[in-house]
Amino acid sequence: xxxxxxxxxxxxxGLVYQRTFADxxxxxxxxxxLVLAGTLHGIHAITxxxxxxxxxxxxxxxxxxxxxxMNVLLTLTGTKFILLTSPAETSSSIDALLQKIYTxxxxxxxxxxxxxxxMPIRSEAFDVSLGALVNTGH
Amino acid sequence: xxxxxxxxxxxxxxxxxxxxxxxxxRPKPAVEGxxxxxxxxxxxxxxxxxxxxxxxxxxxxxxxLSSASGVVVAINEMNSQSIASPLLQAPPSPIAVSSxxxxxxxxxxxVYGVVISLRNMIKKLSGRExxxxxxxxxxxxxxxxxxxxxxxxxxxxxxGSDSLRFLLxxxxxxxxxxxxxxxxxxxxxxxxxxxxxxxFRASVDRMVRGSQFFP
Numbered sequence: 154x155x156x157x158x159x160x161x162x163x164x165x166x167g168l169v170y171q172r173t174f175a176d177x178x179x180x181x182x183x184x185x186x187l188v189l190a191g192t193l194h195g196i197h198a199i200t201x202x203x204x205x206x207x208x209x210x211x212x213x214x215x216x217x218x219x220x221x222x223m224n225v226l227l228t229l230t231g232t233k234f235i236l237l238t239s240p241a242e243t244s245s246s247i248d249a250l251l252q253k254i255y256t257x258x259x260x261x262x263x264x265x266x267x268x269x270x271x272m273p274i275r276s277e278a279f280d281v282s283l284g285a286l287v288n289t290g291h
Numbered sequence: 292x293x294x295x296x297x298x299x300x301x302x303x304x305x306x307x308x309x310x311x312x313x314x315x316x317r318p319k320p321a322v323e324g325x326x327x328x329x330x331x332x333x334x335x336x337x338x339x340x341x342x343x344x345x346x347x348x349x350x351x352x353x354x355x356l357s358s359a360s361g362v363v364v365a366i367n368e369m370n371s372q373s374i375a376s377p378l379l380q381a382p383p384s385p386i387a388v389s390s391x392x393x394x395x396x397x398x399x400x401x402v403y404g405v406v407i408s409l410r411n412m413i414k415k416l417s418g419r420e421x422x423x424x425x426x427x428x429x430x431x432x433x434x435x436x437x438x439x440x441x442x443x444x445x446x447x448x449x450x451g452s453d454s455l456r457f458l459l460x461x462x463x464x465x466x467x468x469x470x471x472x473x474x475x476x477x478x479x480x481x482x483x484x485x486x487x488x489x490x491f492r493a494s495v496d497r498m499v500r501g502s503q504f505f506p
Contacts, residue, residue: 189416200426203402
């Protein structure tokens with residue numbers, strides 16, 4: 154049971170926030186994270202078009218490897234929250250945590266008059282509340 | 292639980308086999324030359340009658356071995372659609388089918404692109420030789436099994452299903468080895484032909500329909 158990290162991707166596919174909470178995954182440079190976030194943004198759009206059944210499909214919600222998984226929350230405004238966790242985490246607890254992170258984002262980032270939307274997030278208040286959320290939940 | 296479709300790719304990024312079951316939203320037929328011959332009869336472009344010379348150039352030596360001739364497990368040619376094989380149980384179901392709006396050859400490339408990108412992303416993030424296993428959307432779940440020789444087995448199922456890797460592995464060690472690898476008439480790794488043949492298709496069909504995941 155571990156939460157490895159969090160990414161926030163803006164609606165254009167740019168990585169605006171990246172934070173590592175636990176070891177277990179490779180340490181990458183910020184440039185590599187930017188590239189991966191852009192790739193994920195594109196893949197997310199394609200996956201919604203590959204549905205074999207009629208009706209709208211969402212983009213990828215959970216992407217699983219052998220030792221970790223990526224959980225994607227797409228908000229109505231197009232911002233994506235990606236939570237990297239161990240595969241054992243249940244989807245209900247992850248969904249709840251992602252919703253709380255989204256709330257923290259709204260309160261600490263979007264309500265900050267000095268924050269420019271779609272730009273990288275530099276907010277100590279957001280860092281602190283994220284740390285509290287991730288540590289209390291697990 | 293439902294299984295929608297199966298794709299097999301070789302190490303050259305080419306789709307060599309396609310099979311679908313409960314798929315109610317189909318791609319449009321591939322454009323001429325968009326996919327290899329002998330991938331699936333269901334998704335080929337309609338045969339072009341006006342150009343027999345180019346067809347026969349590649350087609351004729353294999354047509355003599357076509358699956359109509361009895362026990363020979365040869366490659367299904369794209370023009371032999373009218374042959375009703377006793378091995379293949381049900382033809383594509385008559386239920387109403389809508390279109391994805393994508394041509395089959397484009398869909399095949401998108402599936403491959405997504406799988407390769409995710410595979411590379413998982414490797415990069417984990418920092419070791421770790422496999423991408425599956426992803427899930429609200430409508431379906433895609434599972435990947437990759438062999439050491441670079442063949443990729445991909446299946447689409449309903450989103451609630453468990454991991455289907457073992458089923459893909461069974462298809463690999465069962466029908467695939469028996470009717471493709473051990474079949475001298477299948478040109479593997481040729482970049483010109485898929486691996487579709489009557490026995491392989493029938494055997495995969497039986498295996499998937501017999502599995503506990505098939506409704």
